[in-house]
Amino acid sequence: MQATEFDEQARVLDPVDRTSEVVFGLLMAMSFVGSLSVAKAGHEEVRTMMVTALGCNLAWGIVDAVMYLLRIRVERTRGVNLLNHLAADPDATHAQALISDALPPRLAAAASPEVLEMMRLRLIELPVQKQHARLGAEDFKGALGVFLLVVLATFPVVVPFMLLDSAHLAVRVSNLVALAMLFVAGGVLMRYAGGSSWRGGVTMVITGVALMAAIMALGG
Template identity: 65%
Template sequence: MHDIKEQKRARVLDPIDRVSEVIFGLLMAMTFIGSLSVATAGQETVRTMMVTALGCNLAWGLADAVMYLVRTVTDRTRNRTLFLRLCKETNAASGQALIAGALPPRIAAAAGNEGLEMIRRRMLEFSDAPIPPRLRLDDFKGAFGIFLLVTLATFPVVVPFMLLHQVTVAIRVSNMVALGMLFLAGWALARYAGGSRWRGGTVMAITGTLLMLAIMALGG
């Protein structure tokens, strides 16, 4: 049971999930900022943009949080179903096939029949403790964390409009902040993956900018 809790905690704190949610929230906010017209934007327009951006990210943060819970229940139910099928399977070869299907292909191939059989026997030792499909407190903590990440990603790019009265300057500062955040996001992902951090940051900044332009062009 301790191992299951540790695996769940690691998934909640997965750097890929966390960085992805920040990028998603950032891009959503930047689409509203990018729609501002420097020539016609007044204080009322800027205020409306900030409220709309925050409201949109609140809504999408809630949607992402709910989908995280749905994905968690689905994955856990699938694991439970596979585990119960394995426990009922009397044929060793069929049990090995079930395990191989649940593993990444390369790992399953590297394990071979002997490795798969060892895993099958080890799993059968825990046949009296199936994985429950219900949600736990950590799952709701993870969902709340996702909601916060998407929502809080709005503020760094909106703050310049609160501090600066000139819309032109505020837009430029906001864009620089967004580029900096995208670069740091790529840096964090590259560090997690063991790749080049400078390259990861640069690629993410360029990719994020292109995504934002595409979203705006498609009416997002």
């Protein structure tokens, strides 16, 4: 039970997935800010932009949350089926091949037949599971976390428009906030990878700006 709970928390807190959700929501909000014509923007145009950005991120937050649950269900079903197949398969060589296929490529390449056999013996000691692929409360908590990450990434970008009367100044401040968030996101990812946070932050800013230019060029 403790292992399962730890696994679910790891899913929710995985730096790569969660930072990607934030960057995705941030880029969507930036695309709406970038589409705002500062020269012609009035209070109504700014309000429309904020409502549209929030509504779009709400929609995509729901989509991401549903896809999160779907991925959990598929992965869990695959894991349960693997355990059941290992328990029912008398052919050790075939069972080792199943385990190898389930491992990441580099781990599979490094795992010797002896290691795979040890894993097989350990796995078949686990009780056969038949009905544990269903979603639980922790899964829905994780989906809520995904939803909130995508939606909340909108607010720092649109807050300047709520606080400042000048649309021109608000756009500048919003862009600075977005660049700062991209820098932090890149730093988190690179620190997780064991590299330089500063280099990761700069790389993410450059990547984000390039992606925004592509989005705007394509009419996003």
